Amino acid sequence: MEAPGPAGGPDRRRRSPWVREEALVLAQDQGGPDWFRLLLRAPRIAPLAWPGQFLQVAVRPVATGLPGPAGAPDLAGSDPLLPRPLSICTLDPEGGSLSVVYRVAGRGTALLASARPGERLALLGPLGLSFPDPGGAASRPLHLVGGGLGIPPLACAAAWARAGGRRPQALLGARGAAGLAGAAEVAACGAPVQAVTEDGSAGVRGLVTDVLRERLAPGDEVWSCGPPAMLAAVQRLCAAQGAEAWLCVERAMACGFGVCLGCAVARSDGGGFLRACVDGPVFRAGDVDVAEPRR
Numbered sequence: 001m002e003a004p005g006p007a008g009g010p011d012r013r014r015r016s017p018w019v020r021e022e023a024l025v026l027a028q029d030q031g032g033p034d035w036f037r038l039l040l041r042a043p044r045i046a047p048l049a050w051p052g053q054f055l056q057v058a059v060r061p062v063a064t065g066l067p068g069p070a071g072a073p074d075l076a077g078s079d080p081l082l083p084r085p086l087s088i089c090t091l092d093p094e095g096g097s098l099s100v101v102y103r104v105a106g107r108g109t110a111l112l113a114s115a116r117p118g119e120r121l122a123l124l125g126p127l128g129l130s131f132p133d134p135g136g137a138a139s140r141p142l143h144l145v146g147g148g149l150g151i152p153p154l155a156c157a158a159a160w161a162r163a164g165g166r167r168p169q170a171l172l173g174a175r176g177a178a179g180l181a182g183a184a185e186v187a188a189c190g191a192p193v194q195a196v197t198e199d200g201s202a203g204v205r206g207l208v209t210d211v212l213r214e215r216l217a218p219g220d221e222v223w224s225c226g227p228p229a230m231l232a233a234v235q236r237l238c239a240a241q242g243a244e245a246w247l248c249v250e251r252a253m254a255c256g257f258g259v260c261l262g263c264a265v266a267r268s269d270g271g272g273f274l275r276a277c278v279d280g281p282v283f284r285a286g287d288v289d290v291a292e293p294r295r
């Protein structure tokens with residue numbers, strides 16, 4: 001389903017109907033000191049999903065129905081109450097599976113890291129708007145620019161772009177080599193990867209935006225996901241070069257479907273706010289002010 005176009009031109013992002021599904025954990029492995037890959041069988045959600053969309057993941061396996069300690073009802077499955085939003089990293093619609101790559105940031109993701117194959121996790125998704133449909137000008141350069149935990153959604157984005165006839169190039173940055181979570185997936189999905197690390201432990205030393213500045217030409221297209229400062233730099237570079245940019249803004253959120261208003265992103269025209277969960281997380285760069293809101 002095509003999303004309605006925002007002011008300022010045609011919109012190629014997609015929205016899906018979302019469903020609840022108890023997904024089967026197929027595999028989980030630790031990819032780095034603080035991050036994991038989780039492969040899930042989700043035959044209802046996977047065929048509906050588009051790259052850039054995300055899932056709300058209940059971090060504890062679905063309750064077994066067995067009584068808890070001292071015969072009390074097992075309420076563990078509802079603590080923590082809120083699911084955690086995670087971007088889809090790889091996607092196999094025909095096979096009915098998908099993966100997420102996540103960093104252990106706090107209690108929820110620490111619990112998720114203990115999920116084992118054979119257990120089931122409750123998912124809601126696919127949520128939000130995708131990256132834009134990549135079809136069209138095959139020769140138009142497409143740069144995938146990811147930073148830290150913004151890298152994972154660029155894997156299925158690369159595969160989608162390739163399927164649409166594009167030849168995406170990925171610039172993936174982190175403080176050091178261990179932080180390049182999802183970079184192997186991006187490469188496996190068909191985008192040549194240039195790693196850029198602040199400490200020089202992998203690829204080129206520096207910031208992804210240093211390398212993007214050298215590569216970017218007027219009329220190019222950029223899909224980017226990462227921390228707010230990086231997105232703001234990508235936004236500025238693309239505006240200066242006359243390149244089209246789409247930014248995936250992973251603002252902290254509670255509900256994921258437009259009700260709680262926790263993920264407000266300021267509109268660049270000063271006309272109020274958009275919600276990262278339903279008006280994004282992928283936005284046209286010119287439509288939003290990606291700086292974190294003051295708390």
Ligand SMILES: Cc1cc2nc3c(=O)[nH]c(=O)nc-3n(C[C@H](O)[C@H](O)[C@H](O)COP(=O)(O)OP(=O)(O)OC[C@H]3O[C@@H](n4cnc5c(N)ncnc54)[C@H](O)[C@@H]3O)c2cc1C
Nearest residue numbers: 084085086087101102103105106107108109149250251252
């Ligand atoms: C649409 C979307 C997609 C996301 N995709 C991924 C992904 O693919 N991989 C991944 O590792 N993470 C992703 N995140 C971030 C992830 O949801 C949080 O790291 C997670 O919810 C933290 O939960 P927790 O209980 O472990 O930590 P908490 O105890 O809830 O928080 C730990 C710390 O992380 C901070 N935090 C929580 N959410 C965010 C956020 N969105 N951005 C920056 N800081 C945050 C908190 O303020 C706190 O300081 C995504 C977020 C959104 C909104």
